[in-house]
Amino acid sequence: MKFDILTLFPEMFNSLKESIIGRAEKNKAISINLVNIRDFSTDKHKHVDDMPYGGGAGMVIKPDVVYDAFNSVKSENAKVIYLSPKGKTLCQDKVESLAKEEHLILLCGHYEGIDQRVIDKIVDEEISIGDYVLTGGEIPAMVLIDSVSRYIDGVLNKESIEDESFSNGLLEYPQYTKPDNFEGEKVPEVLLSGHHENIRKWRRQKSLEVTYMKRPELLENLNLTNEDKKYLENLKEGGK
Numbered sequence: 001m002k003f004d005i006l007t008l009f010p011e012m013f014n015s016l017k018e019s020i021i022g023r024a025e026k027n028k029a030i031s032i033n034l035v036n037i038r039d040f041s042t043d044k045h046k047h048v049d050d051m052p053y054g055g056g057a058g059m060v061i062k063p064d065v066v067y068d069a070f071n072s073v074k075s076e077n078a079k080v081i082y083l084s085p086k087g088k089t090l091c092q093d094k095v096e097s098l099a100k101e102e103h104l105i106l107l108c109g110h111y112e113g114i115d116q117r118v119i120d121k122i123v124d125e126e127i128s129i130g131d132y133v134l135t136g137g138e139i140p141a142m143v144l145i146d147s148v149s150r151y152i153d154g155v156l157n158k159e160s161i162e163d164e165s166f167s168n169g170l171l172e173y174p175q176y177t178k179p180d181n182f183e184g185e186k187v188p189e190v191l192l193s194g195h196h197e198n199i200r201k202w203r204r205q206k207s208l209e210v211t212y213m214k215r216p217e218l219l220e221n222l223n224l225t226n227e228d229k230k231y232l233e234n235l236k237e238g239g240k
Contacts, residue, residue, distance in 0.1 A: 006108060008061075039069070106144065
């Protein structure tokens with residue numbers, strides 16, 4: 001997977017060089033290329049924005065510099081995403097869908113936004129990470145890269161993502177490690193039993209419980225087994 005990021009602040013992406021994403025790039029599972037939109041300004045002062053027509057606060061990024069930055073990295077199979085609060089909210093299904101792409105070009109807005117004409121010309125999709133406004137598209141772009149990269153071959157092993165929150169429609173079960181006894185709280189005995197089927201059943205039930213308590217709306221469209229339904233009914237009645 002190749003990521004090209006069109007941004008005015010490439011230094012903000014230094015954190016992607018760390019941990020799992022950094023290792024994935026070193027191992028060539030993914031490629032992250034930062035393109036500074038300012039490099040495409042023909043103004044001697046490297047201006048990239050101007051006042052909005054019609055008046056209003058703030059400045060708008062000019063279409064020509066964005067278009068030239070895009071042309072420097074475009075390819076036939078590229079999908080261009082504009083990180084914008086106007087876009088559809090990023091969700092697990094979209095993450096997994098984007099992970100199947102070969103080349104993503106991420107456009108990061110700033111100031112009061114980008115001239116609409118270049119958005120209309122090059123952008124395939126607008127994506128938001130939530131119903132709130134940030135100072136720019138750089139943080140949303142990092143969220144998208146991190147979430148999508150985890151589903152690309154060679155970044156994580158398959159087992160690491162199979163039971164994660166949202167991967168099977170449920171939130172993830174609780175995790176425990178050493179010490180067995182922490183401040184009087186012990187690790188559930190079933191996890192120490194070595195009985196794989198009982199552990200699997202416990203984890204499934206805990207996923208159901210966590211989802212029911214924190215995000216019950218996620219349960220509405222799931223194909224639950226009779227055993228799942230019985231466990232949920234017991235929870236609703238106050239049982240354990």
